[in-house]
Structure formats: C-alpha cells, structure tokens
Amino acid sequence: MNGKKVVVVGAGPVGSLAALYAASRGAAVEVYELRSDLRNADTTPLNFTKSINLALSERGINALRSTGNNELLETVLEQTIPMHGRMIHTRSATGSLTEQSQLYDVHGRFQRSVDRGVLNGVLLNHLDSLPNVTLHFQHKMTGADFRKRRAWFEITDRTDSSHPNRPREIEVDFNLLIGADGAHSTTRYHMMKYARMNYHQEYIDCLWCEFTMPPTQSGDFAISPNHLHIWPAGSFMFIALPNLDKSFVCTLFGPVEMFVHLEDSPDAELVAFFDKHFPGVTNHIPPSDLIAQFKRNPHLPLINIKCSPHHFGDSVVILGDAANAMVPFYGQGMNAGMESVRVLFSKLDAIADRTAALASYTEERTKDAHVVADLALGNYIEMRSSVTSRLYKLRKYIEERLDKYVPSLGWATQYSRISFSNMRYSEVIKHSQRQKRILTAVLLAMAAAVFTGPAAALWLYVLRHSQHRRRILYLMIQEVKW
C-alpha cells in the first residue's frame, strides 16, 4: 500500500474507515462522496432516507480498535449509549402495559446506540487531519475503467462561483479503488461490466418509517435509555433506540399491505392501530405528532443484496452495503461493513500479490456475507414475534445458563456470537446448528424418558411439584412436534 494511490468511493462509515486503514498503511488516499459533507450545518441530513441510529457492536468496535488508534475509538464510544437488552412492550390480559427486559448477554456485554452522523463525523474529522488523505464531496462517479485503472467523477457542486472554469468532470487514476457507495453502488455497477458477477437483489415485503419520540417535559428519556425497545406485533413491529439528546429514534416495520391500509385510512385509525398493537407509544409521541410524522416521513423499502465476487483483478473491491446490503434486524449492517474493512486489509497485509489477496477476501467474505444476510432476515421473525414465545425464552434461558455455568462446553447463544464476538459469521452458524441438534436430541431423550422409562414416576413427581411444570410440558410438546 505504501505510496500507492487508493481511491475510496463513498464517505459513509465504511468508506471512511477504509480510507483510514489505507492511509495508515502509507497510501495516498482520495475519497469521493456523492453527497455534501454531512458535517456542514446546511447539508440536508440523511434522516428519513437512511436510518439515523445504528447498533454498534463488537465487530464494528473491533474494526475501529484494529486501526491501533485508541483515541479515535474512545471518541466514538463516548458518544454511544449502552443498550443492555431488549425491552419488550406488551399489554397483559388485563389490559395493563407490561415491560419485560431481556438482557442481551449473560456476561453483561451490550449493544451501543450510535448516531450515524456522529460516528461518520468523527471518522471524517480524523481523515481531515491526515496529510495523505483528501476528501472530495459532491463528486458523482460517472464511469470507471478497471483495466486502465481510471474513474470519472462529475462535480455536482455548481454553486462554487469562485471556480467558474472548474471542469465539470474529472478523471482520476488509481492503483486500487474501494467502492463503499451503498446498496445502489455505482462502483458495483461499473465493476459488473468487468467481473463475471453473480448478483441477487430482493426487496422483502416490509416497509419502514421513522418517528422521533421526544424527551419528557422535564427533559428526560421517555422510556428506559439503556434498552432497545421492541413492540412486537406478529407480522409487524415498532422499535426505539436512544439518542444522546434524550429522544428516541423509532421505526415502524410492517408488510406493504399494512402501510397501504394505514395510508388509506383516516388519521384516527393510525392512532387506534398504535394503541392496539404498540401499547404505550402514544403516551410518549402525542397522537397529532404521530400522524404528522407518519405523513411527513417516507415509507421506505428494505433490500437484501448478495453478490460474488466482491473484487475484479487487483484494481477494485466493494465493501459494505455495496457488496452485501442486508435488512436491519440483526443490527449487523454497519458492523459487517466495518468488519469487511478489517478483513480486507488483513488479506492485503498478509498476501503480497494483490490479485490473490482480493481473491482470498472474496472467497472468505462472500460466504460470511451470505450467512449474515440470511440471519438478518430470520431475525425479523424473532424480533416481531418469537421474543414473546415461551419456548424461545426457555431456549435462551438454557443456552445462557450453559454458557455461564459450564464455560468449558463452549456453549453460547447465536445472538452473543454474532453481536459480541468476532467469530466468522459462517462459523457462528455451524456452532448454532450443532447446538440446536444437541439440545433437540437431549430434550427428545428427556421426553422419551418421561413417557416410556422407569423414570416416569419421578418425572410425574417433578411435573406435579415443580413451579416450572408448564414450561417443561410446553417444551416437551414443542420438541416432540419437531
């Protein structure tokens, strides 16, 4: 990398981090971003087109840590809010509001709520301070030749009257171009003309709309600040993540049909819908505000992207949403993108031949990217409904006890391996499948013993006297059904 010219397309969190990695290896780095500098007060915020708040977890933190710049990591972490678990909001049979906290991790590890703009700003400020990095905003990629290593950018800022004769389009050459320009990546589009890329994109039947839950009149958080709040409702859900200004960024997720119904209904219907399915929300977001936000904020789709390869030759590689956009339900989109930066540079550090390094990156990362995209889709079902199932909770309980009290087993929940470890996603899924097979076998054996073995009498005794008998019975029935 030393002395090489690296062009990074996209100055979001993933692109900025990639620029930082390249710069720390001595490359001459140029970053080109379609939008204006988000640090300028007059830049239209990304709000309502990209989600404002993100969950930063181990993989993202590890990618920051691996820059070796502790100060940078600390600056980011200082501006996050710990979320120790999910707070599940439901209404009890008697109609009262109930909140149930489910801790994320038996070892006390937690998610962090972070503002996309704050994280991005910290990274950009750091890039600004580096002599071998230049940032170019309002530069729209118009073309690229990945054999000749040239790319073209249109300068879209035509308001700069101090340079009336500035060229409209510039040509940029490079040794390596890193495309971190999002789900609708222009880099990927041009790369597809060179690489034989298998590419799949699918919109899932789910839209989302953001809401803001303001602080209370006394200026405090309206609900617990250290949780990711979920109102699960079967095929749809409402969630809330805390902000530093003591507001919450909330998101309504649901099938297209649900949105169409709400859009076509009178205003009162929206409020009734919230009161029915998301109990308590209108205590914190006044109905008139709720209606106004639903009308004002866009109703946006969710896309799932898988592709392979992620590179072409030794001249271009794509990262983050450009390579594997996923639905947001595992909170892994940005974390996976930042981890990709770490993995990419570990390959470039270890393998001298860049073509081989990029090929090795593609081989490892496409596999992991496909796994986490599928996990994210699966977690939609978990969040919007499974979290309330007794079987789900019992399984979580058993797995966490095994993790905590028999650490030699190496047992851990899938959630904790995804969110709080740096194990490859594809390895996580192997471990989870193995654990599931073992648990199921043990439970089936228990069920068999109950119904057939000499221990029947003992089991009957346990069932009669245990306070957990309903749980145990329920579990046995579920396992037998499988």
Next chain:
Amino acid sequence: MNGKKVVVVGAGPVGSLAALYAASRGAAVEVYELRSDLRNADTTPLNFTKSINLALSERGINALRSTGNNELLETVLEQTIPMHGRMIHTRSATGSLTEQSQLYDVHGRFQRSVDRGVLNGVLLNHLDSLPNVTLHFQHKMTGADFRKRRAWFEITDRTDSSHPNRPREIEVDFNLLIGADGAHSTTRYHMMKYARMNYHQEYIDCLWCEFTMPPTQSGDFAISPNHLHIWPAGSFMFIALPNLDKSFVCTLFGPVEMFVHLEDSPDAELVAFFDKHFPGVTNHIPPSDLIAQFKRNPHLPLINIKCSPHHFGDSVVILGDAANAMVPFYGQGMNAGMESVRVLFSKLDAIADRTAALASYTEERTKDAHVVADLALGNYIEMRSSVTSRLYKLRKYIEERLDKYVPSLGWATQYSRISFSNMRYSEVIKHSQRQKRILTAVLLAMAAAVFTGPAAALWLYVLRHSQHRRRILYLMIQEVKW
C-alpha cells in the same frame, strides 16, 4: 400512443421493432443508440462480442407479422436460410464420420438462420422511412428521472467538426421510455432506483468463442446449408449456422476450465481436441485457421438475467435482454424479445390506463420470461449430450407420431411449441409436464404388464423377435429407474 412521445433506448432488433410498433400507433418516436449506425461500412461490426447469426422462429416472425407490414416481413424472410433440423455429427465405433439429421418438426416447420446485422438493418431502414421516427446513434444514456420523465444522453461522436458547439449532453423528455439496451441495460440500472426490483443475474459455467467455416474452394457450403449443425461432446459442444455468403458461423461452447486448458496448451492440442470431439470440423476449417481464430476471437461468458417488475409507473418499461437475458441454447433470446414487443403493445392497445397496461405486461411477461430462461439453460444439456441418447430419440419419436397421427390428442413436443407456436412459454411448460406424466405412466404400466401380467408371454415374444427390443428394454429400465 397517438401524439405521445416515446423514447426507445437501444436500436438492436428488439428496440428497432418497438420503435416501429410505437410509430405505427402515431407516437413521436426518438431512438437513442449507444453504438454507431451498424449500416455504415466503417462501423466496427458487433462480430465476436454478440453472436452474428441467430435462429429466427415463429415468435419473432409473428412479432414482425403483427406490424401488419407484409413487405417488411418478406424482406426479412428472403434473407434467411431455412434450417429444417439438427445435423448431429459424431464418429462411429469404427472411427468413420457419421451425420444424423433430426428434423425439427413433424409438420415440416423449420428454424431460419438470420444475420443479426441484416435483420437489424432492414428494421432501421424502415424506421428511417417513417416521418415520426428519428434515430440518434452514439448517444450514451447517462441518467434518467422516471418521475419527471426526463433522460440524459451524452453525445459520444466528438468527431463531427461541423458542430463544434454542439452540446455534450442533451436532455430528452418523454411520455414513455422503452429500454431495449441489452443485458447490461442502463435503463434498467436507472429504473432500479425507482422500482422495487427483484433482480437476479448469474453467469453459467460456460464460455463461447466464434469461428467462421469458409465456403469450399468451389464456392459452395462446406456442409449441409439447411441444418443447424451440432457436434455434441458431453460437457461441451460445437455448433454451426449457415450464412447467405455460404460460410457458416460456428460457436464453441464449454466450461471455463476447458477454455483455460485449451488457452494454456500448445497449438497442436487445440487441433487434437477438435479432431477428438468435433470430428470433421478441421476438414472444413484448416487447423492453422482454427488456431488463429481461437486466439483472435474473444472467449465470452453467458449470463442469465431474471427480474421483476419490468416497468415503473407508466413512464418506463424494459424489454429483451434488458429484462430477461438468457443463454442461447433454445434460440429464443431474440424471438422472446420480439414477442415481448408484441405483447407489450397488445396490452397498451387493450388497456387505456397505461400504468395498468404496464402492470399487466409485467405480470404476464415476468412469468414467461422466467420459464424460457430456465428452458434455455436446460437445452444446453439436451444439445450437448441428450441428442445422442436413445431414450431421448425414442421419446421424440413417440411424441412426434402422436402429434402427427392423433392430432385430436393435442400432443406436441415441447420444442415445437416453443419454436413453432405462439403459446405462452408458461403454458408450454404446463403442457409438457402433463405429457411427461402421461407418457411415464403409460410406460410404467407397460413395464408392469411385462413383468406381472398375463401378457408376459406376448411381451417376451415381442422382445425376442422385435428389431427394436434393445430400445424397448432400455426405455423400460429408464422409466422404472425414474
């Protein structure tokens, strides 16, 4: 359409035909094509990046016929060469060359070999003669806003010194934009920013390279002009289609690994490979020429594209390879594209609301497009190996006899329905599946009768005395194995 402005992107056979359909309905049509006018002698031919010869069959012909312009249809048909069947080239056990003709259709219907440039030229000449059509070559689409109905094109012909002040980029507005700009469609790329498009593209493990088989020294066709010639060889094959100048355009298809092996081998290996697998070819393409062509002509990939929807709102629709590129093994790529034009305009004619017409088009056509893409993939296996199997030939024989002698059954081979009818692709596959179930059941019943019934003695007699006993036994074994 009358008085509406229709912009067509891409002036290939499908785009040109779409322009013609729109023009005949009174639209003001503007066609924008990235490349130079292929009718100019100095335009680099598409040879070797797109296949030169195509099989024109009923769906393409019907789309031409439905313009109502018989003269145009006749002009095209006059410049085609009928191919009545496949000629299968193999080497017999004794090492001699054998040719076996398999007629395409029991009713005498046939495929037509047509030069892409000739067909395209006829359509363009006709468009030139229409007062409400303008053709714009060397115009590269750079962007589109499908809500505001505007598109931008860069004029890439900078050699025209008579217009030194001509703008570099023009803005074009439209009522409807039709994107027929190929597998790497720019229209589709921009449409994907508006429509929630599910999109899948996959490269299959097969490359292709074109060869020319010259006429004989006496100026005649080297092999039968009225066949599509196939040299099947298991996992790869060589084919040849006749040209009007009495040469053949030939194509080698094979797995990437095979190409890599041949590229890395000494020249003699290529000739030995051909002599082993494609017997007789080097009698017609001299070895030195074969080697030179293999080195000179590119080795190109094959892509399979499925997407949905094919339109956005009432402002844009994509057609042909842009919407469903398929592998060439059913000879349906261009025919399906031309059929799409016919179906599109039948919807626009029948449904006054254009949004509804385009939605109806997408609903019908995505289904058919997916079916024919899968059929084309499946036919690769048929062409390169099944054509030589006895079971395949027996099945074809039975189905064709049923079609010919018991027409009331409505029996027909899948091939004839695809190539010689206008039945929807999705209906064809339903009929084929039904026929396959019936044939299998009948043959199974026959097999059961042989082994268990009182007819056993009779069957044994037939088996002992029939000259087809090996066929019958082979068939029974195959059917039972299924």
